[in-house]
Amino acid sequence: MALEVISVAVSDIDRSLEFYTKNVGFGLDVDYRPTPSFRVVQLTPPGSACSIHLIKSGDAGRIRNLTLVTTDLVTERDRLLKSGVNVEKIRHKTPLATWAGEWADGVDPERHDYASFANFLDPDGNEWTLQERGFQSIY
Template identity: 55%
Template sequence: MKFSVEVITIPVSDVDRALQFYVDKVGFALDVDYSPSGAFRVVQLTPSGSSCSIQIGKGITEALAGSLRNAYLVVTDLEATRRHLLERGVQVSDIRHKTPTGAWNGSFAPGLDPTRGDYASFADFSDPDGNGWVLQERGYRTA
């Protein structure tokens, strides 16, 4: 049996504001913007290089706007990604990394992982509704 995550629904209060944030600031590609009635609208966006998209809209979820937490966006260069998002007006947290590196116990230290190890460095940002995203570095040495 094979499972594939294709779409994650992000609950937002203002579809146009969220659409502008995800396209203009974060850089997601707009795939679909479909609204057959005033009660229903689905907007599908895909992060560059991802096989999983997000959907925002009206009438597509009963979840509270801003209730998504810790959705991961994996990037090959966390430092460059953070800088790019900051330049586009996204408020991104400082970078942190797991510590101690060899036997991680749930603690973090400031900055990038000294070895740039996979899954070890993180930063966070939120959309205008407070939906939370985690940037995680993987594949830095192969990029």
């Protein structure tokens, strides 16, 4: 089995479609409206096998911690900021070995997988977490 699609409730599909495609960089797979009351909008993050469906709902902003994994959290955060996405500051777990500690500012000093994070919200308050995995030092 594979997770293929996650439904994301939004209050305005057109506004969210623009945010996810123009600001975040998701690809538009489907925007299908066979009747005035039925619309399917499917978007996929670059490099992902899992997509999202934008669903018009009064329960918008209820999803937390949808995770997008990137190989370079600093670069991805900078790109999103330049695209108009309000991304929080990067933080990392410390001590990493037990995951029972606190947060410290910035990326993990040794760029360990799954140790560094930054969050952002979509226009409806759905929360996304950026997480670094697979950073390859060029030094």
